[in-house]
Amino acid sequence: MTDLSQDAVVEAASRIRSYVHRTPVFTCHTLNDVVGSELFFKCENFQKVGAFKARGALNAVLSIEDDTSAVVTHSSGNHGAALAWAASLRGMDCYVVVPKDASKFKRASMRRYGARLIDCGSKLESRETKLDEFLEQNHARFIPPYDDPHIIAGQGTATLELMDRIANLEQIWVPVGGGGLASGAILAARGQAEVVGAEPELADDAFESMKTGRRESPREPVTIADGLRSSLGDQTFEILYQARTTIALASESEIAKATRMVWEHMKIVVEPSSAVPLAAIIRHPHLVKKRIGIVLSGGNVSFPNTF
């Protein structure tokens, strides 16, 4: 079992504090009425690089103690941008192995933050082969997107801030992809609030894994919640399973509808991954307590050129 605890999250918070935004917490009467609970939205769409991923990546980069001058990761989006941003703060180079079919918008964003992109195929094996090749030929530190203690602790700081800002939350709802955000939330909440994960039906490996008690292989995920196509890692599975984390699912149309609800009623831009908890909350009212926090994970979405 991993020996991570809330202390690691508190340490991460102090490490990254002066570089990341303490993002605001928004409320929305209309959505409260829809759900029948008080909702408190932690707006990580306003975070550096537009996503909570800045927290974990920076915590990992600031935790490097040797003379590493380059970092590498695989990502189809926000983690790659976050790592590039974090690396640039320490003057390090950053390489990102990116599937060829990753969104152009997120590729451009990674490049804007200084990442050098290494193309790979869309399958897991292709990504791993490319990464291994790179690490054999280059002196660089691999910073995983989620299955890493520093990443998990860093992501937990979002929940730490939310619970610090809003007292007596009964639940924290977070989207689940690789499980870094959810694992960090579990550590940060330390049982004071229940952490509930929300996952697209089309990428339901965490849901299945919690049922069977072992890490289930992902299907080839095709959800519009493109930040949630990853599957749990060894460490994130363990943390979620130890906490017997409830995972609630939402369909593609429910996710799309919830995304538009956030845009239209809260007047903020979130990516579909961010709206999966709201979609799952609306679908599963019996799981929902009265005073709940929701982490809006990111806001990196591109809009078409026409109205």
Add this chain to the structure above:
Amino acid sequence: MTDLSQDAVVEAASRIRSYVHRTPVFTCHTLNDVVGSELFFKCENFQKVGAFKARGALNAVLSIEDDTSAVVTHSSGNHGAALAWAASLRGMDCYVVVPKDASKFKRASMRRYGARLIDCGSKLESRETKLDEFLEQNHARFIPPYDDPHIIAGQGTATLELMDRIANLEQIWVPVGGGGLASGAILAARGQAEVVGAEPELADDAFESMKTGRRESPREPVTIADGLRSSLGDQTFEILYQARTTIALASESEIAKATRMVWEHMKIVVEPSSAVPLAAIIRHPHLVKKRIGIVLSGGNVSFPNTF
């Protein structure tokens, strides 16, 4: 000449304070870099009913001193919703004369706030006829959308708050439709900052009016900035002309692009009308000072059902 002054704006601020949001001021490094100035965005998209119009409508309604029990206006959107909201706070009925071709989204919003809609044709004359008919047959107070001292003073409170929050602004950029927001800004700023108006090329009556020195008739406006299709009134023209207000134009594609820039970089939802100042700022760099406030007028926009 109108005898409105900054005092009227200060009075309005104190009258409406406990009902409206003191909206936040956002900044964005990326947009600062694009423009080459420091930009401070007053986020009236987060205001009650999703637009600054709540300020003026409420100031007008709270200023009614007799036993009026119903108010009426004409509006294709935000003013109607704002008036319905304000009327409901005093238990008054609210009627809105609405062009048949007004956006369904904004019609639904007006209804949600309790407005009763009266359909009219899309031309000015049809609207005025319907309104006159209604006033002949009903005991109701007409609250104009912009050409009214209480409305103007109320809208000015957005600029008052912005200048109170951010010191030493050189300019305040606002979108111009009927001119209520711009007139209020001029009163609020009282020469301490220059107020610059931004208008769609396809609805450029204020631009033309400032050139000729008289109120020019509008074309039939077709701009995507649907909040700016109105033309100046007698009082708003006078205030803008007395101040020799600069009006900067933007094309439809510039407005669409600026709208997407706000969505994608600031992660907030604004309606196209709100993005007209940014579009005009990007187009007319020679008009732009170094430290400027921009009023994001509203966020009421509907998104298509598919991604």
